[in-house]
Amino acid sequence: MASKKRIAGIVLAVAAVGVAGLGWSRLNVSRSNVADDKVTLADATSSDRAAIERGAYVMRTGDCLACHTAGKGEFAGGYAIDTPFGQIMSSNITPDRETGIGAMTERDFFKAVRHGQGSKGLLYPAMPYTAYQRLSDEDMHDLWAYLSTVKPVSNEVHENAGLGSPFNIRYAMAGWNLLFFDNRGFTPTPGLSPQAKRGQYLVDGGTHCAACHSPRNLLGAEIGSRYLQGGNLGDWYAPDLTPNPHSGLGNEPEEGIVEYLRTGSNGVSVASGPMAEAVEHSFQHLTEDDLKSIATYLKTLPASPGGSPAAVAANTPAMQRGALRYEVNCSACHGVRGEGMGGMTAAFAGNRALLSDDVTSLLHVMLVGGRAASTMEKPTGAGMPSFAWKMDDRQIAETLDYIRNSWGNAAKPIDEKEVARMRAQLQAAKQLPAN
Ligand code: HEC
Ligand code: HEC
Ligand code: HEC
Numbered sequence: 214m215a216s217k218k219r220i221a222g223i224v225l226a227v228a229a230v231g232v233a234g235l236g237w238s239r240l241n242v243s244r245s246n247v248a249d250d251k252v253t254l255a256d257a258t259s260s261d262r263a264a265i266e267r268g269a270y271v272m273r274t275g276d277c278l279a280c281h282t283a284g285k286g287e288f289a290g291g292y293a294i295d296t297p298f299g300q301i302m303s304s305n306i307t308p309d310r311e312t313g314i315g316a317m318t319e320r321d322f323f324k325a326v327r328h329g330q331g332s333k334g335l336l337y338p339a340m341p342y343t344a345y346q347r348l349s350d351e352d353m354h355d356l357w358a359y360l361s362t363v364k365p366v367s368n369e370v371h372e373n374a375g376l377g378s379p380f381n382i383r384y385a386m387a388g389w390n391l392l393f394f395d396n397r398g399f400t401p402t403p404g405l406s407p408q409a410k411r412g413q414y415l416v417d418g419g420t421h422c423a424a425c426h427s428p429r430n431l432l433g434a435e436i437g438s439r440y441l442q443g444g445n446l447g448d449w450y451a452p453d454l455t456p457n458p459h460s461g462l463g464n465e466p467e468e469g470i471v472e473y474l475r476t477g478s479n480g481v482s483v484a485s486g487p488m489a490e491a492v493e494h495s496f497q498h499l500t501e502d503d504l505k506s507i508a509t510y511l512k513t514l515p516a517s518p519g520g521s522p523a524a525v526a527a528n529t530p531a532m533q534r535g536a537l538r539y540e541v542n543c544s545a546c547h548g549v550r551g552e553g554m555g556g557m558t559a560a561f562a563g564n565r566a567l568l569s570d571d572v573t574s575l576l577h578v579m580l581v582g583g584r585a586a587s588t589m590e591k592p593t594g595a596g597m598p599s600f601a602w603k604m605d606d607r608q609i610a611e612t613l614d615y616i617r618n619s620w621g622n623a624a625k626p627i628d629e630k631e632v633a634r635m636r637a638q639l640q641a642a643k644q645l646p647a648n
Contacts, residue, residue: 254308254322255315257361268359271352274419274503275345279494281306289313289366293375294339295447296433300375301339304331309365319357326353329390334383337373338433344421347399347414393434405513412510415503416441420495422507425451425487442517443569448639449486450573452566455514459521460569462511470508471501477586478556482566485578485597489586497588521568524623525614535615538608542600543616551620557585557595562620572613572627573635579609580632580641601641606632 259265272278281303283292290305290313307313314322317332324330329342336342348356373381390396399418401410416422427435428444435444443453443460453461462470469479474496477484484492496504525532540549546558553560561567567575577583580601587594600609610627617624635641 249319251318253310253315254313254317254319254357254361255310255365257308257319257357259358259361261358264355264358265362266359267352268355268357270498271348271356271419272359273495273498274415275348275356276420276491276495277306277356279490285368286364286366288360288363289368290370291368296337296339296376297447298380298433299377301337302370302372302375303340304372305366305368305370306360307363307366307368308361309367312367312369313365314360315365319354322357322360323353326356328396329386329394333372335386335390337376337383337386338389341421341424343394343435344418344424346394346396347418349399349414352419389432389434393432402513406509408506409510409513411503412506412508415499415507416510420491420499420507422454425491426454439517441511441514443571445571445573446487448573448577449488450569450571451488452569452574453517454511455517456512457516457519460519460565461517462565463516464565467505467508467512470511471504474499474504474507475501476556476588476590478559478591480556481553481560481562482564483553483556483559483585483595485583485585486574489584489594492586493588497586497590521623522625525618525626527619531611532615532618534608535611535613536619538604538612539615542603543612546597547616551616554595556591557593558597561616561622564622567617568622568624570625572631575613576609576632576635577639579604579613580636580639599641601636601643602645605644606630606636 278287280292280294281288281290283290283303285291285305286307288305288307290303292303293300294303305313308315310316314325314332317325321332325332325336326342327346327348329336329338329340331340373383379385399414401413405413423435423441423444425446426441426444427437428439428442430436441454444451455461456463458464465479469481473479473482473484474492476497477489477492499507527536547553547561551561551564559567578597580599582599583597585591585593585595600612604612606629609632610629614624614626616622617627636643
């Protein structure tokens with residue numbers, strides 16, 4: 214019953230927000246006055262090679278290609294994104310006049326990417342315009358020049374057809390925007406060094422780290438007061454990026470953060486799921502200097518609250534069962550002392566990503582398996598097998614409790630009900646009776 218009430222609450226809130234949205238025209242949309250209002254993308258013929266090249270880089274930082282491609286051709290849209298409100302498809306953003314954004318002028322394009330006002334009405338924040346609103350006019354112009362060189366593809370996409378009522382009403386987004394959309398452009402934190410400032414521009418703008426790493430409220434808006442302190446994406450958890458030494462990046466040197474973003478591993482933790490994709494498609498293509506700027510900026514953040522819990526004692530029967538199961542099933546790949554395999558498989562000793570209270574990502578790799586990023590520097594993309602068929606919920610909880618509380622680690626024990634919930638949510642296999 215409680216969950217039903219919560220959903221009803223969301224619906225009411227969105228309906229109310231929709232009415233409040235009558236005032237949406239008050240939103241400031243005139244910031245992009247430098248953009249051209251005549252030539253459409255289909256007719257644009259940029260001969261400025263340098264701008265096109267810079268635009269290709271901005272596109273990489275924004276990860277536009279990965280999110281706007283799904284089999285019908287590059288940038289042709291149709292990539293499905295699951296939200297708590299249903300599924301949404303990304304748009305065709307090739308210069309095709311009928312089904313893409315070929316009819317947009319540069320000004321229309323600025324409005325769509327920075328203000329969430331698309332060709333069919335207000336956009337859903339699944340398109341990260343809430344972060345891109347911080348992109349500079351120069352970067353936006355270069356992005357436009359680059360997109361004008363993309364091959365037009367005819368592919369009709371019905372973006373919001375998979376959303377339930379009332380979320381399929383674009384107009385409701387007006388109220389959402391009034392409540393949550395910060396439209397001020399990039400305003401750096403005072404006192405940052407030039408390098409940290411560049412890092413903040415990348416983190417808050419193009420690379421939209423907070424879209425995953427900040428927690429969201431019931432209406433799907435990032436909670437500003439818990440900026441980058443860890444976000445639950447439903448099937449994955451994006452951990453705390455503040456300098457908290459227990460749950461965050463406190464003990465991680467800047468070089469480790471750079472290596473993780475460039476290769477998908479710092480030699481200890483290994484990126485999987487959405488982070489592996491972001492590394493593959495976007496972060497590995499950033500310059501070393503930009504990756505350094507990101508790491509430098511993250512180190513200037515205030516640490517999230519919360520310390521380390523006491524480790525679970527090693528001599529409880531549950532921990533001993535976990536230890537045995539670890540040795541039999543896991544040690545071949547993760548090492549008898551949790552030392553991992555040089556950034557191919559994760560190490561567990563000293564792996565903070567393992568210690569968050571939110572264990573969604575750990576349960577995800579245990580129940581359906583995972584794959585590391587395949588990058589230019591580390592092309593293997595090693596796989597983690599699923600143990601759903603081999604272990605029941607209690608056995609999975611115990612094995613994870615063991616790795617979360619050995620080799621100097623300390624973390625809260627996992628409730629086996631949480632494993633059951635994730636098993637159902639991920640539609641993972643049931644344990645086979647033979648075990
Ligand atoms: C996380 C996924 C994601 C990323 C990353 C992303 N987009 Fe989108 N984009 C979407 C979705 C989903 C929509 C459709 C939203 C809607 O219809 O309300 C969309 C819509 C758009 C539109 C509006 C199209 C129209 O016809 O109104 C444009 C333009 C666009 N994106 C450009 C970009 C650019 C440029 C980038 C990179 C800087 C980018 N997107 C990155 C998901 C994404
Ligand atoms: C599409 C969602 C998404 C985006 C965007 C994203 N991340 Fe992540 N990130 C994740 C997830 C999920 C994990 C956990 C991966 C795992 O458990 O293997 C993660 C893990 C990490 C880790 C490892 C944390 C640890 O304690 O070892 C770091 C560091 C990180 N991300 C930094 C960043 C930075 C910096 C950005 C922006 C430049 C960023 N991420 C953008 C989803 C994302
Ligand atoms: C065949 C080799 C293999 C075996 C066996 C294996 N793993 Fe993994 N594991 C991997 C690889 C490769 C990764 C990194 C890719 C990924 O995260 O999906 C990984 C990642 C993980 C992660 C995520 C760590 C992070 O940094 O996000 C956890 C947790 C994990 N394994 C637990 C286990 C447990 C517990 C067992 C035994 C029940 C086990 N693994 C058995 C190969 C293996």
